[in-house]
Each structure stands twice: as structure tokens, then as C-alpha cells.
Amino acid sequence: MITVSAYEIPEPGRMHLVQRSFPELAPEDLLVRVHRVGVCATDLHLLDGDLGVAYPLIPGHEFVGEIAAIGSAAARRRGLRDGDRVAVEMLLPCHNCDQCRRGRYNLCELDDRSVAAAGRQYGINIPAHTPPGLWGGYSEYVFAPQEALVHWIPDNLSWDRASLVEPLAVAFRAVDRAGVGPGDSVVVIGPGPIGLLTVAAARARGAGTAVITGTRQSRLDVAVRMGADASINVRSVDAFAAVKELLPKGADVVIETAGQASAQEESVHFVRRGGVVVLAGACGSRVPITFHQDEDILLNEIDIRGSFLSAGGFEPAIELLSSSELHFEELITHHYGFADVPLALSHVRDREQGVLKAVINTTTGGSHG
Structure with a gap:
């Protein structure tokens, strides 16, 4: 047998x-x-x-x-x-x-x-x-x-590169849930693998400006090579002030990939009025999230959307991995x-x-x- x-x-x-x-x-x-x-x-x-x-x-x-x-x-x-x-x-x-x-x-x-x-x-x-x-x-x-x-x-993908198809598909799902289109400004929270790939996916969808925030400088440096215009190390600068300097009205889209309750709560402060926040990071436990409903959500008409798994993301992920010079x-x-x-x-x-x-x-x- x-x-x-x-x-x-x-x-x-x-x-x-x-x-x-x-x-x-x-x-x-x-x-x-x-x-x-x-x-x-x-x-x-x-x-x-x-x-x-x-x-x-x-x-x-x-x-x-x-x-x-x-x-x-x-x-x-x-x-x-x-x-x-x-x-x-x-x-x-x-x-x-x-x-x-x-x-x-x-x-x-x-x-x-x-x-x-x-x-x-x-x-x-x-x-x-x-x-x-x-x-x-x-x-x-x-x-x-x-x-x-x-x-x-396709045969032109090495096995190592191909191994990123699933996490990149998750990133494309989040980007598409946000409706990222040409010229949009995007802030990604969390420079883990999904966050870094979200930068690449947002660029592939035509994002005009991509900014990433996080705590590990080595990962933030990689993000710039993945297509980010700027990276913000929240350990050394005030993240909100830094985002406002880059995007005075706030980002069109904020995508949280860190999987931390604090990061999800902070996400609504980076987005412009009428913008979209996508929560894509799984916290792994039942951690309550608190927003100030009036000042954070209602008065600014912020759309908060979840992004779960990778539906519709495999095709663009394989295409990008096959064609991109990143x-x-x-x-x-x-x-x-x-x-x-x-x-x-x-x-x-x-x-x-x-x-x-x-x-x-x-x-x-x-x-x-």
C-alpha cells in the first residue's frame, strides 16, 4: 500500500x-x-x-x-x-x-x-x-x-513565487472590496506578508498613492520596493500627523491587515470623509472593537467593510505574479x-x-x- x-x-x-x-x-x-x-x-x-x-x-x-x-x-x-x-x-x-x-x-x-x-x-x-x-x-x-x-x-512562475498566490489573492480581495481604482490614495496598516502584497495589489488596480504604516523598519523598507510611495514607522513618528502631511484630506481607502484590535480602531482616523475602510486582518480571538459612532463613522459617512478569504483573487494574483517585475x-x-x-x-x-x-x-x- x-x-x-x-x-x-x-x-x-x-x-x-x-x-x-x-x-x-x-x-x-x-x-x-x-x-x-x-x-x-x-x-x-x-x-x-x-x-x-x-x-x-x-x-x-x-x-x-x-x-x-x-x-x-x-x-x-x-x-x-x-x-x-x-x-x-x-x-x-x-x-x-x-x-x-x-x-x-x-x-x-x-x-x-x-x-x-x-x-x-x-x-x-x-x-x-x-x-x-x-x-x-x-x-x-x-x-x-x-x-x-x-x-x-504557468510554467514561468517559480515554485517559490507561486507559493505567494494565496496570500496575494487575499490582498486582491481586500483591494477589490475597497473598490480601489485609478488615482485612489491608499493607506495599508501592517507590513506583514498580506500588507506588503496589498500594496502591490493596490498598485496593480491603479492606486495613485500608496502609504504603509507599521513598527518594523525592515518590512517597511520592503514595502517601498513593493510599490509604496511612503512608509511610516509608528514607533518613531506620530502616524496620524504623518498621514495627514502626505494626504491632507485623508486616504480614499484604508486597508487594515495587522490583525490587531488597536489597528482596526485607528483605521478610521486615516481615511477621508466619505472614504472606505476595509478590515482584512484576523485577530484570532474575540477582541471587542470600539469606534465613536458619531464622530468617527456617522458624521463622516465612513464605509467599514470586512474582507474574508480570497474570492475572485486567484486569477489577478496569478496574472500579477506572472507578469510583474516586482x-x-x-x-x-x-x-x-x-x-x-x-x-x-x-x-x-x-x-x-x-x-x-x-x-x-x-x-x-x-x-x-
């Missing part, structure tokens, strides 16, 4: 390597051999038990790979074949509910109803005991049934082999060695570098 190795979280606080059987495929199924999987802060929240999901599970939702096997019907319908390079969206939408039919499949109603049971999100809430068990990117292979959203990746690989500061998954999580948790984005090569052993 052929087996597949995967890292499983059996319960909060523990992770171990397990073996799964190589699955048999129905005509509409396909199997992806994972080449790269990005480490996300959400993976740590899952390990810590912060998200209230069912265990055991295999984490990892930022994965790309090649088709190892594909059913005949899936090959015809998708126009794919063995060996094609692909990215798989993290959500398995039903394609039939009201939200899916409206194009907002990230809000699939089936996912709402089934989180406590089967779950619908790769690497997040599909329990490992759901057949065939390969539902996360911290694995040699991932199973993709008929409802999976699978995107072809050095996206600069965001990937740490590479790990499959045997180094626990080490990678430890480094990301402790922010050791200046880690910005960690990526695991699941086709190699231990190769941290």
Missing part, C-alpha cells in the same frame, strides 16, 4: 507526523502533489486551539503543486492533465447557495452550517478523519474533489524542508531570525535556510 506523510494536529498543543493511504479517485477528483506551502499565522492559531474547529486536522492552506492524478471527468471539465502546476483555493464552496450564486462563495452558506461537522476550508476546519484525510498543505499530497476551485499556474521572492525570507515543519512554526511564532514569510518545500527533507 502506498502511503502519504502529513503533519497532523490531533488536539490543541500537539503536532505529529502521520501516514495516510494513497486515495482512489472518482472521475471528478484529482490529487495534487504539494511542492510548496506557506506558513501562516492562522496555522499557529490552529495549533493553539484558538479557532474552535474540530480536530484532528492537517493544517496548511497556502499550497501549490502539480497534478499527480486526475479523474477522466475532471480532466475534461477543467482542461487539466497530469503534471500541470496548480493552486487550489482554500474554500470548498457548494456552488449552489445564494452566496455562491452571487459570486461571494467565500461566504458559502454550507460552510456556515458544517464547520462543527465536516468543514469546508482546506487546512482550517476539515477534520483529518473525513475521507480520504488529505485536506491540508502540510502534506505530501492534497485531495481535490469536484467542488474544489483549482487554478492552472521581486516578490524577497518576501520569502526563510525556506524549510518537510522535516522542518515544527521548526518553521517555532520560528514564525517567536519571530526569530527576522522571519517575514516562511515557506516549506514538501518535496525535500530538512533544508532550513
